[in-house]
């Protein structure tokens with residue numbers, strides 16, 4: 133990475149504004165998955181050990197510029213405090229005099245968490261006044277929020293214009309892993325793209341077609357491709373306006389010598405329900421009043437073979453409606469194949485695929501699970517992430 137990191141600066145005695153992505157799932161006021169908090173610990177601990185006064189900032193949810201009580205970061209501060217084994221002071225605001233007073237009380241190595249930065253309308257507008265108000269709190273800016281790096285907001289981008297600005301360890305690792313995969317991949321290089329909609333994956337498929345050896349399609353979006361081949365897809369998900377695009381992707385794959393893998397069979401259901409009647413059919417035999425909700429057993433085998441023969445696999449998006457056990461087998465089979473592929477470097481591109489790998493208890497078998505859903509998707513589309521661009525060059 134050509135950006136400076138926390139290793140390149142001296143933070144001793146300095147106030148460090150460290151943007152993290154603590155946008156974690158919550159239920160009844162409790163953090164239900166602390167993966168993102170744990171992922172930021174190396175940077176936080178390093179800064180504290182180096183004698184910095186660590187001022188953490190994050191968003192939680194989408195409060196749209198207003199205070200939403202359930203989106204306060206209080207429970208996050210408590211969880212962080214447990215993980216660090218020391219007290220984390222939490223302020224009720226994210227800037228201003230009360231916050232400055234709390235920071236003035238900090239000793240070297242202390243950690244403080246600001247209130248949800250999205251309680252202020254200026255955050256998502258990237259208002260320079262808010263960015264300056266954040267910058268006034270600190271001497272140095274560290275961005276470790278890879279998950280929010282695709283957002284040009286006051287705490288992810290704006291502030292970097294007013295302070296020395298460097299990357300944290302998580303940001304560095306995410307950019308290095310995904311960057312190497314896209315620029316200098318070990319081959320055979322396979323991408324597995326699933327999820328609900330073609331619309332959301334157009335940029336990724338376009339960009340990856342120039343780089344991969346194998347492209348595997350699954351999930352709801354596969355049915356638009358099946359339709360493009362002229363088959364009946366019943367009530368399966370279809371994006372009528374993307375049929376031509378699906379055809380052009382398949383043609384482009386052929387021109388470029390990319391092996392394009394599509395489901396050869398499907399688990400179809402007579403209703404969108406875990407208790408629906410189901411059957412396995414060949415992909416060109418979907419009954420007109422049934423819908424495809426998972427890849428079938430032959431497809432699972434086919435995809436497993438491709439995965440096991442790859443040196444590098446990137447996966448984004450589930451193979452079926454994995455939230456319902458009846459339709460989770462395809463997604464589980466892909467996760468299991470990745471877990472079994474010992475000579476393969478496996479990268480999980482955040483979002484639902486990361487959730488699936490966690491759900492199946494296979495997370496520790498993967499080489500890299502990105503903490504960014506939207507961010508990793510944009511990175512895989514080949515886009516520059518504003519939160520990274522704004523950091524100081526080496």
Ligand SMILES: Nc1ncnc2c1ncn2[C@@H]1O[C@H](COP(=O)(O)OP(=O)(O)OP(=O)(O)O)[C@@H](O)[C@H]1O
Nearest residue numbers: 327328351352424425449451452453483484485505
């Ligand atoms: N055959 C299918 N029919 C309908 N929905 C499906 C099908 N296969 C997968 N899905 C749904 O697609 C959703 C995931 O799609 P999405 O495009 O959001 O994935 P993702 O890219 O991993 O998510 P994120 O945006 O969180 O990164 C899941 O909720 C899953 O139930």
Ligand SMILES: O=C(O)[C@H](O)COP(=O)(O)O
Nearest residue numbers: 153155279280283505506
């Ligand atoms: O959960 C995420 O993907 C990041 O925290 C970004 O959140 P956002 O989509 O609300 O900007």
